[in-house]
Amino acid sequence: MDNWDRDLDYIIQEMIDTVKNSKDEVFNISEESRKEHERINKELEELKQKVSLTIEEGDQLEKKAKAARKKLSVVSKNFSVYSEETIREAYDNAHKVQSDFVVKRDQEKALRERRDELELRLKSLEKMVERAEGLMGKVSIVLNYLSEDFRHISDLLQDAQEKQAFGLRIIEAQEEERRKLSREMHDGPAQMLANILLRSEIVERTYRKGDTDCAMKEMKSVRSLIRSSLQEVRRIIYDLRPMALDDLGLIPTIKKYIDTLEEQHSNIHFQYRSMDDRLPSQYEVALFRLIQESIQNAIKHAKAERIDVKLEITDKKVLALVNDDGVGFDRENKKDNSFGIIGMHERIDMLGGDLRIKSDIGKGTKVFIIIPIKT
Structure with missing residues (x-):
């Protein structure tokens, strides 16, 4: 058994080192992509100005070419009136202006193609930066599991078969959590930052045109x-590890968490009865995660109009209930390999508690949590 423990610890350490190196590589890719984005964006702005100038010069040459052709037509029709030198000059001038016009239009075409190429490259870099930021978040989750949760859980497992089975479930849970965090980063801060970048460019262009009132209005929008x-970044950080849990305790942290969900769901009601003493850290962390997961399921999947959270803490046990009036689901057909259900069951099992989920289609869902307090 000791050999199994040593082998697993060695594997975990190797994974941690690999993930840390990958995190550094992803960060470097993100920074290089961001710098390249700034360089191309600057080049694109200069190129747009050249395109505008070339179009204007081409239009002027087109007018001159029309005038030269008109003069050449007049001279050709009345060649007996004009001298040979005058006719030659009219022809040469018309040919030169026409040639200059064709060259200018070719330059315009080349500049337009280069502009389009840079715009496509810019979009590609924006997507690359977004993906890199998403990967950074996912890598942080992996490091957290490997360096903290996984090591702690490994110490609690008693035999190799349990370690193997649990390791597979953790890997599945990690993948789901990575996808979840990636979606949150992409749909939240990444999109907002991209929008801020575009709006800041609008402010700059507006200010350069001298429209200070419009520029100030755009600045207010950018600040918003x-x-x-x-706020979105703080929410994601709070989801990863609420600092209030260590400082204030379980109940204030749940209250604060529900407050942060005001925009997602404004009809969450929290009731509690509790002894004055704090619970051990492992109980508070587990209970917060269980209640957090239950609330998120009610918001994202149940489409509930009202969510009730009840918590009772005594010196013997903790009772929690999360009840919603959402669409419910069929327990017989519900897949039990999602991150939420795996994580909830594993946390409950580690503390020797009981988790019961009651749900019927169209009748909402009730999540019952019972955890004994071991002193």
């Missing part, structure tokens, strides 16, 4: 976007 982005 920055505040929203900061």
